[in-house]
Amino acid sequence: MLPFSRVTIIGLGLIGSSLARSIRQYMPTVRVTGHDADPQVREIGRAIDLCDDIADTAGAAVTDADLVVLCVPVRAMGVAAADFADDLPADAIVSDVGSCKVDVLAQLSAALPGRAIIPAHPVAGTENSGPEAGFATLFQGRWCIVTPPAGADPAAVERVAEFWRRVGADVETMEPAHHDLVLAVTSHLPHLIAYTIVGTASDLEDVTQSEVIKYSAGGFRDFTRIAASDPTMWRDVFLANKDAVLEMLQRFSEDLSALQRAIRWDDGDALFNLFTRTRAIRRSIIEQGQDDPKPDFGRKH
């Protein structure tokens, strides 16, 4: 039996539109209703037939939902939830896809007191945004981390977990604070480093912009993909997961200083040992099916 039969998606960008497409592909009997604050996004959604219905207001979108999934930037979650609070059916479950969980849970609990809130984070995405960037298979073989608040109803948690399994994800359950720490190191810090490197390269005065672009295949190009990610989404992630990101940044700075020292003092063993360890991590990621094993990420040459 399907875990939900009437799903409402609030925010029809990359993740919301991918979720709408996935539901229609893998759970075709589920009725999907959408809403986005941006009228232009609603128009595009209707033009590409993203959902069974796209409502002009959040309240109208949730009136008969049994699951509402918020797919808006993390710092907009509370405002978006408050928008439909009065129209939410009593037995509906509210979830979200936000990239950080402690802050989002606090926002949703404040906006929807006493309601069933089961947050989740599909660890899947691309550097693109907007309703046309989504695709139905985005969550296939990817992890979705469900982060229920203390005391959540286990049956509601299981329904949300089953929902994500149905669109192809592997589900793990975690405490919200632990999720934020893990994602700070696996996702948020790498994005911060990419933004820094690309920013530094573009600021260099003795290397021209055209040289940076021309020779980008030397490693820089892979950072530019990450650094092209949505500015609103990532601004919100760093501000909402401030403590965990600052903690990981401190650890990273210390490790960077150790590397700096190894280079300065010709400590080749330290460099070689670290690079051997990191190569093994890359191999495990490929073994676990989390990336393309082809050379150069499968790019055509």
Ligand code: NAP
């Ligand atoms: P996106 O493509 O920019 O889409 C977000 C959409 O939400 C936009 O159309 C935006 O409209 C709309 N929106 C903003 N505030 C709203 C509100 N109050 N009510 C209704 N709609 C509102 O972003 P995304 O990449 O899909 O990210 C959405 C969420 O998924 C974020 O919380 C992010 O942390 C999470 N996530 C992202 C990824 C990823 O790789 N991108 C992966 C996993 C999870 P405007 O354009 O007018 O602002």
